[in-house]
Amino acid sequence: MRIAVYGASGYQAGLVLAELIRRGAEPVLVGRDDARLRQAATRAGMAGAERRVAATDDHRGLVAALRDCAAVLNCAGPFTLSGHAVIRAAIAAGCQYVDTAGEQFYLRTVFDTFAAPAGRAGVTVVPAANDACVPVDLLARLLAEAVRPVEEMVVSHFIAGGGAPSRGSLRSLAATIDVIRTGGLTYEGGDWRTGVPPRRTSVTLPGASEPTEVTRFPLAEVVTIPRHVPVRRVESLAEAGLTAGLSAPLPPEVVDALPEGPDEEERRGQRFSYLVDAVGADGRQLRGIVRGSDTYGSTAVIAVEAARRLVADGARPGVLAPAQAFDPRDFLACLAPHGIGWRIGGADG
CATH class of the missing domain: 3.40.50.720 (NAD(P)-binding Rossmann-like Domain)
Structure with a gap:
């Protein structure tokens, strides 16, 4: 091939x-x-x-x-x-x-x-x-099959460790910095809109005793999920500390002087959790979660x-x-040997 x-x-x-x-x-x-x-x-x-x-x-x-x-x-x-x-x-x-x-x-x-x-x-x-859009988009499809009709989906990203972003990632951030600072798109009422206030300011991760502060962040899943899920609203959030750090791009000459990307040990030490909270028209709530390590390797x-x-x-x-x-369950299953797991449970994870 x-x-x-x-x-x-x-x-x-x-x-x-x-x-x-x-x-x-x-x-x-x-x-x-x-x-x-x-x-x-x-x-x-x-x-x-x-x-x-x-x-x-x-x-x-x-x-x-x-x-x-x-x-x-x-x-x-x-x-x-x-x-x-x-x-x-x-x-x-x-x-x-x-x-x-x-x-x-x-x-x-x-x-x-x-x-x-x-x-x-x-x-x-x-x-x-x-690493994020594919498993989250597939998971959203499975959630939609369990919660019909879907009123709202909220996607939240949490990443810990992993060293600094690659030079390529930093250049992409710089090219889209205005979008990052404004929070990007929210899908609402059949169209994508900017400037829509988030409905959540914190999210409690499964197993955590305290909520984590979050803010709007322009994630790809806001664009993909409404293509196949009949839903009234989709918004995307990320940990507030991560968003703040990415909202101040480095000068090009500084980026050029950085290592090309995190080394293998740094990548192995990274952990990510991607959540999809779905609310049905009848008020039923389900949460899907994808967890893994090494965003670049994944x-x-x-x-x-x-x-x-x-x-x-x-x-x-x-x-x-x-x-x-792609078939959601089949594709997600093929990721398990690479340390990427998923599950669907109650709203509390």
Whole structure:
């Protein structure tokens, strides 16, 4: 299975390449700089891997680089700046598309811009195949099946440890800082709106004796969940301390001087908890929770699995949320060997 990795010299892409090799796939490294691609291939232990040079402002060259690949896995953020170019090339090349984006407004534009072109071309586009959006979106589908009809869903993210974000993540944060500071989108009454006050200011994690302060944060799941769950309201929250830390971007020269990303020991020490609180029209409440470690490593596993399934099993053409492209229980089950677990219980977790 030949899968192109765009932005192959980046930090997240290095983990994706390692996962592709582990699964016996044939990666094709694509990016703007051949020297950096060569270094990335050597680091991944695949010095002889095929490399193709193409920039996002060279549509014809990018299409040619993807032409004979079954899928492309785009790891080149900030996606807000260049993601559309890779999607256009994938559609033109007839290549299934997956990316690791977490940028909320970018994700909405992908659905708005490419649903029809991808459908006509017979290409499936699944953006935001990362550690959070995929398992949370799948879990939301299972919650919706248990709580019908759904009135409200609230998604909350909690991450502890793991060292500093990668340089790529910091650049993506800087490119979307205005959205982060305003809290992003809330889905309400059939449309996505900005400036909607959150209904919760704290969330109590399962097993915790005290609530944690939270604030609005622009998560991708607010865009994906309403695509397949009939729901009146979806909002997204994150721990207030995390939000505050991400609301002050570092200058580019400081980012450039930082390590490429957290080392393996730091990643192993990280823990994440993603909650989905669902309220039915009858007042019934259920909570789903996803827990795991190593957001970057988990993203690599999830993105590669998403690309593999699109190639091996197929999905209807167009731009799809994870739960529209994949069977929720089956995909979540395949994550268990990688330390990602989930459960659904009462509102108290």
